[in-house]
Amino acid sequence: MEAMQFSTVASRHFSATSGSFPTNRKFYNSPRNSTKLGSSWNSGSGNVTSLSSRNLFTREIWGWVNSKTVTFKRDMRGVVRAEMFGQLTSGLESAWTKLKGEEVLTKENIVEPMRDIRRALLEADVSLPVVRRFVQAVSDQAVGTGLIRGVKPDEQLVKIVHDELVKLMGGEVSELVFSKSGPTVILLAGLQGVGKTTVCAKLANYLKKQGKSSMLIAGDVYRPAAIDQLVILGEQVGVPVYTAGTEVKPSDIARQGLEEAKKKKIDVVIMDTAGRLQIDKAMMDELKEVKKVLKPTEVLLVVDAMTGQEAAALVTTFNVEIGITGAILTKLDGDSRGGAALSVKEVSGKPIKLVGRGERMEDLEPFYPDRMAGRILGMGDVLTFVEKAQEVMRQEDAEDLQKKIMSAKFDFNDFLKQTRAVARMGSMTRVIGMIPGMGKVTPAQVREAEKSLKIMEAMIEAMTPEEREKPELLAESPERRKRIAQASGKTEQQVSQLVAQLFQMRVRMKNLMGVMEGGSMPTLSNLEDAMKAEQKAPPGTARRKKKAESRRQFANSSSTRPSPRGFGAKD
Numbered sequence: 001m002e003a004m005q006f007s008t009v010a011s012r013h014f015s016a017t018s019g020s021f022p023t024n025r026k027f028y029n030s031p032r033n034s035t036k037l038g039s040s041w042n043s044g045s046g047n048v049t050s051l052s053s054r055n056l057f058t059r060e061i062w063g064w065v066n067s068k069t070v071t072f073k074r075d076m077r078g079v080v081r082a083e084m085f086g087q088l089t090s091g092l093e094s095a096w097t098k099l100k101g102e103e104v105l106t107k108e109n110i111v112e113p114m115r116d117i118r119r120a121l122l123e124a125d126v127s128l129p130v131v132r133r134f135v136q137a138v139s140d141q142a143v144g145t146g147l148i149r150g151v152k153p154d155e156q157l158v159k160i161v162h163d164e165l166v167k168l169m170g171g172e173v174s175e176l177v178f179s180k181s182g183p184t185v186i187l188l189a190g191l192q193g194v195g196k197t198t199v200c201a202k203l204a205n206y207l208k209k210q211g212k213s214s215m216l217i218a219g220d221v222y223r224p225a226a227i228d229q230l231v232i233l234g235e236q237v238g239v240p241v242y243t244a245g246t247e248v249k250p251s252d253i254a255r256q257g258l259e260e261a262k263k264k265k266i267d268v269v270i271m272d273t274a275g276r277l278q279i280d281k282a283m284m285d286e287l288k289e290v291k292k293v294l295k296p297t298e299v300l301l302v303v304d305a306m307t308g309q310e311a312a313a314l315v316t317t318f319n320v321e322i323g324i325t326g327a328i329l330t331k332l333d334g335d336s337r338g339g340a341a342l343s344v345k346e347v348s349g350k351p352i353k354l355v356g357r358g359e360r361m362e363d364l365e366p367f368y369p370d371r372m373a374g375r376i377l378g379m380g381d382v383l384t385f386v387e388k389a390q391e392v393m394r395q396e397d398a399e400d401l402q403k404k405i406m407s408a409k410f411d412f413n414d415f416l417k418q419t420r421a422v423a424r425m426g427s428m429t430r431v432i433g434m435i436p437g438m439g440k441v442t443p444a445q446v447r448e449a450e451k452s453l454k455i456m457e458a459m460i461e462a463m464t465p466e467e468r469e470k471p472e473l474l475a476e477s478p479e480r481r482k483r484i485a486q487a488s489g490k491t492e493q494q495v496s497q498l499v500a501q502l503f504q505m506r507v508r509m510k511n512l513m514g515v516m517e518g519g520s521m522p523t524l525s526n527l528e529d530a531m532k533a534e535q536k537a538p539p540g541t542a543r544r545k546k547k548a549e550s551r552r553q554f555a556n557s558s559s560t561r562p563s564p565r566g567f568g569a570k571d
């Protein structure tokens with residue numbers, strides 16, 4: 001019989017001192033000055049993570065299939081603060097802190113956290129109407145969502161905020177669109193100094209990695225240095241640059257450049273245009289003309305993340321004036337507060353397609369709303385845990401399971417369902433690592449466990465529906481066990497062990513659930529005591545008792561356990 005030792009989960013008190021950044025342009029120009037946050041953490045202790053029947057089940061399965069002592073070590077998990085939007089992250093963090101010790105999310109106890117969320121977003125320079133809508137959506141869900149077993153209210157709120165942040169930023173990643181015939185044309189626009197010229201080359205480099213050839217067109221005729229800059233950057237990333245000097249109209253340069261690209265069978269043409277300090281009519285007219293000539297597949301506005309909600313307003317204006325397909329957000333590696341990333345889609349209706357996170361040519365990547373939300377919250381582990389809990393076991397299922405455990409009706413159908421649910425959650429290692437309080441397991445243990453799960457599944461599948469519902473039938477009948485062994489290609493002994501383990505599990509889970517029922521939420525030390533007490537219980541005497549008696553014992557006992565050997569060859 002495997003011994004399970006649970007130990008206290010260390011609480012996750014984590015604090016970080018966020019660095020402050022100079023916000024001048026020089027700072028951005030130095031790659032060495034990339035965001036660095038000094039961090040420190042205090043590991044607390046004694047703050048216990050709650051367990052659910054699902055967790056118990058997973059532990060049971062794990063301990064059982066592995067058939068050896070499983071020691072769950074003290075789990076010291078720190079929450080790594082997001083590298084960007086540090087202020088927003090810590091602002092939101094104070095919201096979760098307010099919910100520590102709460103049992104459920106209520107209209108009353110979310111008032112304070114909601115105030116923190118609102119403040120954090122406003123400080124991040126998200127526009128007020130967006131903040132209002134966001135807070136309302138989160139509040140509605142927080143109160144409307146039922147409790148997910150094993151998930152604490154603060155973790156639940158983190159998940160709700162995460163999902164709303166993802167929605168706010170457009171949900172799905174918005175891919176670049178490529179033309180089906182002829183070259184794909186990307187027209188870049190933006191105000192002066194936002195990083196447009198750099199983005200041209202970064203984008204060519206990004207496409208090169210996808211196996212697409214590009215050509216850059218230098219259309220900033222008002223700043224000769226911009227043309228030179230583009231030529232240098234083009235050389236750097238190994239793509240041709242079409243230039244026609246400063247005396248030719250941008251729309252003519254566009255036409256000539258496009259023809260050249262067609263001749264050379266280039267996949268993607270990227271046109272750089274002039275930036276202005278502000279939006280003016282001449283700038284818009286010029287862009288409209290270039291757009292007319294190029295008929296671009298993508299018109300992307302390059303905006304500086306530092307400008308916060310102003311960036312979102314710019315995207316709106318450009319969209320109204322010339323019609324754009326999306327935005328590229330640059331300088332996300334700096335001290336931007338998050339307002340731009342959070343507001344662009346909501347305010348303008350246009351997605352952020354790519355983000356610049358540094359000066360190097362490699363520093364351009366697609367904008368993934370979910371990853372961004374994860375970074376903002378800096379709580380990837382909690383999010384994954386809650387997600388998996390939701391996915392695998394809805395609240396009703398959990399309650400149903402709990403009832404079954406309490407009435408000792410837990411049968412092979414439940415067993416199979418839960419086992420498959422565990423399998424659905426992905427590799428055992430990941431699942432076990434995610435469960436609070438669970439320590440590391442070795443790859444060999446995981447392999448062994450997965451193998452055992454398969455064996456067990458084969459045996460359950462060979463049972464009749466009646467046998468699955470009434471494991472007692474199998475306990476009583478060697479013939480039935482023999483039949484299942486033959487049908488599943490396993491030994492009779494393996495079938496006997498499986499049946500014995502189900503009964504053991506009923507008793508063990510009932511004991512543990514009893515502890516959970518007794519108090520509001522169990523502490524791991526309570527559980528530990530319960531496990532120890534249960535393990536010290538004298539071995540079951542089912543083997544020696546009459547069948548009817550042992551059946552009753554299987555169904556009702558909460559203190560004795562039948563020995564697995566009780567279901568050996570001789571019954």
Ligand SMILES: Nc1nc2c(ncn2[C@@H]2O[C@H](COP(=O)(O)OP(=O)(O)OP(=O)(O)O)[C@@H](O)[C@H]2O)c(=O)[nH]1
Binds near residue numbers: 358363
């Ligand atoms: N840190 C950082 N710096 C960036 C990023 N993108 C661009 N830059 C820097 O921002 C400065 C301005 O970039 P440019 O590409 O010249 O900007 P532009 O929009 O073409 O400017 P104009 O030609 O004046 O209109 C350069 O020093 C770039 O290296 C980024 O994502 N992160």
